[in-house]
Amino acid sequence: MVDLGFKRTLFRPEHEAFRSQVRRFIAAEIVPNHAHWDAEQEVPRELWRKAGALGMLGCTVPEEYGGPGGDWLHDVIVLEELAAAHAPGPGFPVHTEMAMPYVSNFASEALKKTWLPKLVAGEAIAGVAMTEPDAGSDLHAIRTRAARTAHGYALSGQKVFITNGCCADVLVVAAKLADSSRAISLFLLETKSPGFKRGRKLDKLGNRARDTAELFFDGVEIPAGNLIGVEGEGFGYLMQGLARERLAICVTCQARAEAVLRDTVAYVEERHVFGRALSTYQNTRFCLAQVKTEVAVGRVFVDRMIESYLAGELDGSTAAMGKLWLSEMVGRAADACLQLHGGAGYMSETAAGRAYIDSRAERIAGGTSEIMKEVIARTVFPGSAGRERRR
Ligand SMILES: Cc1cc2nc3c(=O)[nH]c(=O)nc-3n(C[C@H](O)[C@H](O)[C@H](O)COP(=O)(O)OP(=O)(O)OC[C@H]3O[C@@H](n4cnc5c(N)ncnc54)[C@H](O)[C@@H]3O)c2cc1C
Structure with missing residues (x-):
């Protein structure tokens, strides 16, 4: 990585040992196959099992639920190394940072015992289904309904833009009880249940190997025990979950910006135009000086947010500030770096x-x-x- 002029102090030697393992795994198992998976728009299930065996899925899940019992810095390492390798294909972040926390933090003991070991091992894949065709930013507008039945609930409705939607075995689904116009509840839906149907695999601009789907529910039977937490409390759970999800996005944006800077510095030193290395032109130097400055500012903010999260102090507004700034910063950095690659920058083989x-x-x-x-x-x-x- 480009030297940002200061050392990160968050990680201990055992984290760095884990980082080396993760980096080796990504280099051997993911990077050589990524372009193929992008073309196929899917990642083989076997990869999930291998990542699970290495302890890369749900690093914080305690050992009693089959997890590695690590801290959140282990999850951070997985996010950073995937981004540093330009490997967004495996939907691990959605599985670990979005879906699993709802099971770990709010589900019944029985659900945790059944699902967490499988999710940690990569034997089962998870996603979160909130968004609907007419309800994205406005989550209270969702129309998916859960009608009470003798054994639990019958779920009817549809979702869209659901990451891991095609490969998921379980989904955390947001729905309203049939007799409530407002309160949202969360359910753990098993995708083998009758009445569940996957629609199109959506044709995205980027992140293509990570599938995104439409989902349909036609009276899907959800056992009473698959209610997550308490009826009607789902919105509160989602708000808590979103701070971590947004911080995870910040971690990815930051690591990707650092990676694209690293790669572009190497490119402009190598590439010659008009008889001189591209790195010797003032435009190149100023451009990358600007990118480096923003990347350094981002690093300080991200590490501060990680510290707050580890101390249980990260609030939703700070996570929102982080997501706003870092998602836009990585866009500026990638745009500037693409331009410095000329035509090569517009080719999909260029990072x-x-x-x-x-x-x-x-x-x-x-x-x-x-x-x-x-x-x-x-x-x-x-x-x-x-x-x-x-x-
Ligand atoms: C790649 C990808 C993966 C995704 N994965 C998942 C997933 O796994 N699970 C899931 O549930 N969802 C997922 N989503 C959906 C995502 O969370 C929504 O797309 C997002 O929340 C926006 O909702 P929307 O698309 O309905 O846009 P809309 O809510 O229709 O927004 C349209 C525009 O209006 C703006 N807008 C909305 N409200 C306001 C307001 N109050 N003031 C000003 N402007 C406003 C928005 O900012 C946007 O610019 C994914 C989306 C993408 C692109």
Whole structure:
């Protein structure tokens, strides 16, 4: 990585040992296959099992549930190393940072005992299904309904843009009880259940190997025990989950920006135009000086947020500020770096070009930049409720 002029102090030697293992695994098992998976728009299940065997899925899950019992810095390492290798294909971050925390933090003991060991091992894949065709930023507008039955609930409705939707074995689904117009509940849906149907695998601009799907529920039977937490409390759980999800996005954006800077420095030193290395032109030097400055600022903010999260102090507004700034910063960095590659930058085999496209989603998924501003504005004007109702 490019030397940012200061040392990170978060990680202990055991974290660095884990980082080396993860880096080797990604270099051997993921990088050589990534372009193929992008073309196929899927990642083989075997990769999930191998990653599980290495302890890369759900690093914080305690040993009593089959997990490695690590701290969140282990999860951070997985996110950083995937981004540093320009390997966004495996949907591990959604599995580990979005879906599993709802099971770990709010589900019943029985659900935890059944599912966490499989999710940690990569035997089962998870996703989160909140968004619907008419309800993204405005989560309260969801129409998916859960009707009470003798044994639990029958779920009807549809979802869209669901990452891991095609490969998931379980989904954390947000729905309203049939007799409630507002309160949201969360359910753990097993995708082998009758009445569950996957729609199209959506044709995305970037992050192509990580599948994104439409989902349909036609009276899907959900056993009573698969309610996550308490009926009607789902919105509160989602708000708690989103701070971690957004921090995970920040970690990815930062690591990707550092990686694209690293690669571009190497490229401009190698590439000659008009008889001189591209790195000797003032435009190149100023451009990368600007990128480095933003990357250094981002590193300080991300590490500060990680520290806050580890101390149980990260608030939703700070996570929103992080997501707003870092998702836009990586976009600026990737754009500038792509330009310095000339035509090569526009080719999908060039990391800067892929980073540019892959990063674009970060300003939308997990809550758009505009919604982040709404969340932040509430702390600027604490008396106002704000207009959005999702995040
Ligand atoms: C790659 C990708 C992966 C995703 N993965 C998942 C997933 O796994 N699970 C899941 O549930 N969802 C997922 N999503 C969905 C994502 O969370 C939503 O797309 C996002 O929250 C925005 O919702 P929307 O698409 O309905 O846009 P809309 O809510 O329709 O927004 C359209 C525009 O209006 C703006 N806007 C909305 N409200 C306001 C307001 N109050 N003030 C000002 N502007 C506003 C938005 O910022 C946006 O620019 C994914 C999306 C993408 C692109």
